[in-house]
Amino acid sequence: MDVPLTVADYELAAAERLPPGVWDYIRGGSGEEQTLSANRDAFARHVLRPRFLVDVSEPDLSTVLLGAPLRAPIGVAPVAYHQLAHPEGEVATARAAGEAGQLLVVSVFASRTLEEIAAAAPGPLWLQLYWFRRREVVIGLVRRAEAAGYRALVLTVDTPRVGRRLRDVRRGFAVPPGIVAANLDAAVMARAHEAVDGESALVRHSREQFDPSLGPADLAWLCAQTDLPVLVKGVLTGADAELAMAHGAAGVVVSNHGGRQLDGAVASVDALAEVAAAVGGRGPVLVDGGIRTGTDVLRAVALGASAVLVGRPALWGLAVDGEPGARAVLDILAAELEDAMVLSGRPRLSDVDSSLLATRPG
Numbered sequence: 001m002d003v004p005l006t007v008a009d010y011e012l013a014a015a016e017r018l019p020p021g022v023w024d025y026i027r028g029g030s031g032e033e034q035t036l037s038a039n040r041d042a043f044a045r046h047v048l049r050p051r052f053l054v055d056v057s058e059p060d061l062s063t064v065l066l067g068a069p070l071r072a073p074i075g076v077a078p079v080a081y082h083q084l085a086h087p088e089g090e091v092a093t094a095r096a097a098g099e100a101g102q103l104l105v106v107s108v109f110a111s112r113t114l115e116e117i118a119a120a121a122p123g124p125l126w127l128q129l130y131w132f133r134r135r136e137v138v139i140g141l142v143r144r145a146e147a148a149g150y151r152a153l154v155l156t157v158d159t160p161r162v163g164r165r166l167r168d169v170r171r172g173f174a175v176p177p178g179i180v181a182a183n184l185d186a187a188v189m190a191r192a193h194e195a196v197d198g199e200s201a202l203v204r205h206s207r208e209q210f211d212p213s214l215g216p217a218d219l220a221w222l223c224a225q226t227d228l229p230v231l232v233k234g235v236l237t238g239a240d241a242e243l244a245m246a247h248g249a250a251g252v253v254v255s256n257h258g259g260r261q262l263d264g265a266v267a268s269v270d271a272l273a274e275v276a277a278a279v280g281g282r283g284p285v286l287v288d289g290g291i292r293t294g295t296d297v298l299r300a301v302a303l304g305a306s307a308v309l310v311g312r313p314a315l316w317g318l319a320v321d322g323e324p325g326a327r328a329v330l331d332i333l334a335a336e337l338e339d340a341m342v343l344s345g346r347p348r349l350s351d352v353d354s355s356l357l358a359t360r361p362g
Contacts, residue, residue: 004320004328006293006332007310007313007332007333010316010317010325010328010329011312011313011316013316013320014085014315014316014317015027017320018084021173022084022085022176024167024168024171024173025084025165025168026079026084026312026315027167027312028165028167029165029258029260029263030163030164030165030260030262030263031163031164031166032263033263034259034263034264035256035259035262035263035264035266035267036260036263038259038266038267038270038290039256039258039268040290041267042268042269042270042290043269043290043296043299044360045359046269046299046302046303046357046358046360047358047359047360048295048298048299048340048344048356048357049344049355049356049357050344050345051344051345051346053345054346054347055347056341056342056345056347057347059338059347059348060347060348061073061334061338063306063307063349065103065124065284065307066151066229066251066284067151068103068123068124068151069101070102070123070124070307071100071101071102071334072100072102072297072333072337073306073307073308073337073349074100074102074297074309074330074333074334075097075102075103075307076093076102076103076104076105076310076311076314076326076330077105077258077310077311078105078106078108078128078154078233078311079107079311079312079314079315080107080109080181081109081110081111081175082110082111082315083111083112083179084175084176084179084315085316085318085319086323088112088323089110089318090104090106090110090111090116090117091112091117091120092318092322092323093314093323093326094106094117094118094120094123094125095120095122095323095327096323096324096326097123097314097326098122098123098124099122099123100330100334101123102123102334103123103124103125103307103309104123104124104125104126105125105126105127105128106125106126106127106128106150108127108130108141108181108183108184109181109183109184110181110182111181111182112182113182113183114127114141114144114145114148114150114183115148116182118148118150124151125149125150125151126150126151126152126153126154126231127142127145127150127153127154128153128154128155128156129141129153129154129155130159131155131157131210131214131218132188132209132210132211133209133211137185139225141183142222142225142226142228146227146228150228151228151229152228152229152250153222153229153231154230154231154232154253155219155230155231155233156233156257157214157219157233157235157240158233158234158236158255158256158257158261159206159261160211160212160214161203161206161207161210161212162203162205162206162210162260162261163203163260163261164203165203165260168203173202175202188209189205216244216247219232219244219247219248219249220248223247223249224248229250229251229283230248231249231250231252231284231286232244232249232251232252233252233253233255234255234261235252235253235255235275236254236255236256236265236266236268236271236275237271237274238274238275238277238278239278241275241278242278245278245279245282245283249283250283250284251279251283251284251286251306252275252279252283252285252286253285253286253287253309254271254272254285254286254287254289255268255287255288255289256268256271256289257289258289258290258311258312259289259290267289267290268287268288268289269289269290269296269299269300269303272285272300272303272305273304273354275304276303276304276305277304284306284307285304285305286305286306286308287305288308288309288311291309291313291333292310292313293333293336294332294333294336294337294338294339294340295336295337297333297336297337298337298340298341298344298346298352298356299357301352302352302353302356303354303357304354310329310330310333314329314330316329317329317330344356
């Protein structure tokens, strides 16, 4: 096919272009990849119950997220090292997301600087953080994000260490020379790019640099250091959503890290309704993991999501055609969402609720 028509088409095309080690790093999950598969399988269990005799002549996908208007409730999830997919890296992704009227959440392991990304971005940016052992590293990133105009922070809490990703272990994967975490100093990134036997370099790095003692008091401390809203990413239960909101979070991201952390964890979309109920409208609830079509986006909104985030698809688009490829992936999702809203008789996001869904037996 000359022109990819779906996200799945971009996945196939990217697999042909990326080096095998990079492809496995982007595509793979942890352990036996049960959760990686579950993220996709779970969507199929939620079947749609369309309504008709509804005026759908003027569909409206727009929303507002933490004060930022978006053309569609879609954004790019934080994924490290976009230069693995294309030399322009996150700068290209930022332009693509902004021109699509969508959100970009920048990984702390971005391969372009926060300032370069902000200068290129016509749309809203959030910055994702890990909880490093050195607090000055975290605060330094927060101050840079504030100065560069980022609109929110996203603290990932599901990574006291990086999960055992067997594809990376088997290949001895390390980030290729010339691609670096552009926003972290050499001390933080020491040995992060050195291949080792029996363990990926990234797993070893996480054990050395991530602080596994992260708790509610640390979240409250971070929230007190900045006027930016802080969202907590990696929430899969109502109890953790309540804990996050009680300690200053402005919202949560329902996520199992794309199936890359605890293998066997619940699929993100299966945890979504419980988490959304616990948050109870006090802040936005986003979800990532396995979203590949506009119909998936519609299902997520029906289950309580304010917006969705996609990670791998954006990198597939970058790998195929740089900025235009990433933009095409995001446009495909938005166009498919509009089709699904019209065909289900829900022309506005405010019309989408749990009455749209039924659970497939078995």
